[in-house]
Amino acid sequence: MSIRVNIHQNLRHLTNDLGMVQVNGKTVGECLNDLIAQFPRLKKYIFDKSNKLLNYVEVYVNQQSSYPDELAKPVHPGDELDITLIIAGG
């Protein structure tokens, strides 16, 4: 059973303009790994060199913030993930 990942506007050029991707996994981290397996160019926009989430990336599970320890948060079939990036323009 898959998890739906909503892709932030600023990342869609890395997902063939897809706004939504189906992934598999039991945690947020596993889902993100599956997402990156499908779209490898996403990796450097989400993770740093030590495989920690970049500090301007936010992950929501069913519209609820998963901070802190985002990658360890459990997910269940039918859940929805949102990956967003902080924006700061005015």
Added chain:
Amino acid sequence: MLTEHERQRYDRQIMMREIGEHGQERLKRARVFIAGAGGLGSPVSLYLATAGVGMIRVVDHDSVELSNLNRQVLHWEEDIGKTKAASATEKLKRLNRAVTIEPIEEIITEANVSRLVAGFDLIVDAMDNLPTRYLLNKAAVDTNIPFFHGAVHGFEGRAMTVIPGKTACLRCVYHGVIPEEKFPVIGVTPAVIGCIQATEAIKYLVGVGELLTDKLLTYDGLRIQFTEFRVKKNPDCDHCGPLMGRGKSEHTG
């Protein structure tokens, strides 16, 4: 008390059950701090002045450039070279001469931010960079002043309202730093987000409705899609953590 002129001017909103004369008087007494007179600051200040907010302090140290005019609707071709604070003041006074507009042409810094926001009923974050947003958020928390965040990028925007001591602050949600850079944007995006910030400010001042607290609202203009993300106060937040349990008891201030 409202004058007869004010009753006529604001007739359509005084008609609203949620506002009435009592709400209009609250708006008239309000003192609003707007950080930034650019893409977001333009619609925020225009609609708060139009609504009859009594006093607005506009803080911006930049001058108007040609490349600002695609989105910063307070500033016109003839204003290129003027300071944004002066240009904004001139337009807002022409729009509503009863509103006191106070232009401040200073860079907001750690050293002056508390002095600049002191005595205001609320702070609107209409800045264009994250470091200054953090300074304002910290000052809002420290001085117990509600904070109305907005940000834009391209066709995307977000907004969030912070009631210090009660709800998640910007720092509970944003943990990182992104480099200051020239960001892409088209004017309709800050128009949407700025109007949301102004709506939140009006609701807070009048004391009606539900605020965007403990929620981060995101707007995807490409799909005209709004999403509300639920966020929580972070007990370890380096801005508001020590303040937990304190703060104003009513959102009407």
